[in-house]
Amino acid sequence: MPQHWLFKSEPGVYSIDDLKRDKKSSWDGVRNYQARNYLRDSMKRGDLVLFYHSGSEIPEAGPGIAGVAKITREGYPDATALDPKHPHHDPKSTQAEPIWMMVDIEFVERFPAVVSLEELKGEKALEGMLVLRKGQRLSVMPVEPVHFEHVLKLGRSRK
DNA sequence: GCCAACGTTGGC
DNA sequence: GCCAACGTTGGC
Numbered sequence: 001m002p003q004h005w006l007f008k009s010e011p012g013v014y015s016i017d018d019l020k021r022d023k024k025s026s027w028d029g030v031r032n033y034q035a036r037n038y039l040r041d042s043m044k045r046g047d048l049v050l051f052y053h054s055g056s057e058i059p060e061a062g063p064g065i066a067g068v069a070k071i072t073r074e075g076y077p078d079a080t081a082l083d084p085k086h087p088h089h090d091p092k093s094t095q096a097e098p099i100w101m102m103v104d105i106e107f108v109e110r111f112p113a114v115v116s117l118e119e120l121k122g123e124k125a126l127e128g129m130l131v132l133r134k135g136q137r138l139s140v141m142p143v144e145p146v147h148f149e150h151v152l153k154l155g156r157s158r159k
Numbered sequence: 160g161c162c163a164a165c166g167t168t169g170g171c
Numbered sequence: 172g173c174c175a176a177c178g179t180t181g182g183c
Contacts, residue, residue: 165179171173
């Protein structure tokens with residue numbers, strides 16, 4: 001059984017449409033230990049990912065879940081942390097002992113319209129969902145299967 | 160090991 | 172642009 005996750009991205013930086021265009025992408029740049037542990041230890045090939053748009057600079061494109069992706073490659077060393085010229089370079093991370101991890105994902109589907117954070121908060125069925133917790137800043141987090149299924153239903157039910 | 164200072168995230 | 176929440180850093 002595949003597990004379920006939620007990845008946050010600022011759509012101005014990388015959106016579901018960018019992923020649709022690219023078909024696949026490496027999920028690099030995560031610099032939080034708890035998130036790193038999920039990337040390194042828990043994510044498996046075939047796991048499904050809710051693609052979340054956060055803090056958009058475009059006011060009418062508020063935060064929400066924009067679509068679905070799938071994990072195609074399990075955790076491996078984050079190349080941006082090892083590259084001295086990269087803005088996300090971390091001198092503490094080395095080839096021999098990499099600190100930060102990334103996974104690869106591929107595009108699965110884009111919802112006809114983003115399921116807004118406001119709508120998610122109003123759903124009884126999503127009570128307790130991690131991303132809805134106040135002060136929840138993890139960029140990568142697990143999602144319970146029932147919550148995942150409910151979000152899918154919401155996302156597919158609109159035009 | 161405590162905790163103040165600081166930086167970042169992200170909703171509003 | 173503001174600010175609450177949180178993680179990290181560094182002085183002691």
